[in-house]
Amino acid sequence: MARATVLGRLTWRVATVAALRQETPNARTIVLDVPGWPGHVAGQHVDVRLTAPDGYSAQRSYSIASAADGARVELTVELVPDGEVSPYLVEVLEVGDRIDIRGPVGGWFVWDPARADATPVQLVAGGSGIVPLMAMIRTRAAAGSTAPFRLLYSVREHSAMLYAAELETHAEAVTPTYVYTRKAPGGHPRPAGRIDAGLVRAAAWPPDRRPLCFVCGPTGFVEAAADLLVAAGHDPALIRTERFGPTGGPA
Amino acid sequence: MATVSRGFFGRRRSGDPDLPPGQYLVTDFPVLSAGPTPRLRTEDWEFTITTETGEKHAWDWAALMALPAQTPTVDLHCVTKWSKLGTSWRGVSLDTLFEDVESAAEYALVHSYGGYTTNLPLQDLLDGQAWIAYEFEGEPLEPEHGGPARLLVPHLYLWKSAKWVRGIQLLHDDEPGFWETAGYHNYGDPWREQRYWGD
Incomplete structure (x- = not known):
């Protein structure tokens, strides 16, 4: 089975919110600038970590929505009612805010044009x-x-x-x-x-x-x-x- | 160094001492599988342990049911960050299944119906740490959760608890399984937050 691979250690990176796009009343796209982003394959996801002032933190995984494009990474997050992380990402986060992410993760649910042939x-x-x-x-x-x-x-x-x-x-x-x-x-x-x-x-x-x-x-x-x-x-x-x-x- | 997220306060649910780092509690039972759910009939089911010399020990469903069962209550930790505490299972301890198996191997590669594999040190399957489980909360294990029987090795992230288990292959050399070759940690201890390669 062809596999995309994750090379080396996945470190947390500081991502800055470059833009926000409301997609539906309950979902928005978060455009992140991630200096040093190694690139990704379509289908991979990232871990997002939010940290409160007292050090409490919460992590969730979100699929990447964008094609690989330098240091730009787009996530589209849908609000989960009663969720802990998605309400913050959908309703609180603003342009210029910074969050920790690490990735890309996942080498199975991926489609890579460089490895694709005529397979539908x-x-x-x-x-x-x-x-x-x-x-x-x-x-x-x-x-x-x-x-x-x-x-x-x-x-x-x-x-x-x-x-x-x-x-x-x-x-x-x-x-x-x-x-x-x-x-x-x-x-x-x-x-x-x-x-x-x-x-x-x-x-x-x-x-x-x-x-x-x-x-x-x-x-x-x-x-x-x-x-x-x-x-x-x-x-x-x-x-x-x-x-x-x-x-x-x-x- | 974590970046403080402006305006984030969180739920503090991770104050629970039974919750490993980076995990949060759920009360439902989410599903993670890489492909379609295999539909297996117990009359077609077979489980084997194959040693490094090729010696094969096999059990059909009736043979598994005839073995003494245990009813462990364990916490589940999925690498996708959810944990479910105090789940009750019924199954056969791997100690029972390994009773007549002679092996000097150090590693195990677990195979599932449907082609999934996962690897772990053999010692993590023994000494009351792992079961072939066929009931969850008093009911036959649902196919989407790995029924008719799955491996249960709750001290590691849940991807090691292979659903639809069909066999364990003993090896002298470690051989990474499905997620382990796709970027996930080779061992997967939730308390050391070993999610991905290099963690």
Whole structure:
């Protein structure tokens, strides 16, 4: 199995907030300047550490949303009600603030254009599970890769969709199919509902193309989506998953 | 040196002495797996210990059930930062399974149905530290949590407690497993916060 690797020791680095972008009412993108950032591969995550004045600290993991770009690293964080770290990142953090991060972490749930061939890629996102997959879409575009991508993105309703406008600019490249679980926008070809076998058959790469599948989202979504892919005939060995626990980070 | 985060005060939940550094408490049971959940029938299940000389010891489900069970109550620490305290399990101690195994090996590579692997020193599997667990909180272990049976080695980060365990291979030389080759610490002691390479 091809692996991206983390070389050497992962030290904490001081990151400065360069910009903030509200993505939805509950999520925002934090643009960080991280001097000495070693670069990353799409799909990797970072650990964020917040420290109170008395030394108390809390750590969480967040997926990187951006393609590798020098010292710039973007995270998109969705508010977890009653969370400890995400409310601070989504509602308190300001431009110019500094936080500790370390990474990049993770060498499995990754897509690297330098190692990619003509293997099709099937992206399957539930909710904020789109974040590491967006890093793959952005990396594909930035690298000028022609790897065949498809995206299946399940979200509560349109207002909860991350990167909606930007995804439209990638529509030709990634053939997105959107699934709305609670309320579908007017004119959407499919009524509100969960991803199912028919949709996987119609929208995902057929199993005989042997796509590499990346499935990311809350645990229940990932369990269901991965089971549907296996039931549709996809090789379990080609399905990579990343689950977000109810507590915010990939769990 | 930690950077103080303006306006951050936190929950202070880590005041719990049972919580290793950098961890926070959860009451649910999050799932971390690298791929789809294998669906295994107990009638197809088999567990083996293979020594460094190739000698193989095997148990089917009925044989595992016939062995004396223990009911450990243990704390779980996941490298993704959550900890769950006081979980109760039922399973067979590795000491029982290793009773008739003769080996001079120092390392173990654990294999799972679905292809997952993880490595640890053999001594971390013995002396009441590890089980093949098949019940969680009084119920058969759910597939997404590793059922029908998983390794339980709670003094290390939870990725060492391989779900869907199918065998333990004994080795003279340490051989890093799945996450251990992907940037995660080779040993994974939560109390020394050994999350990643070099920690």
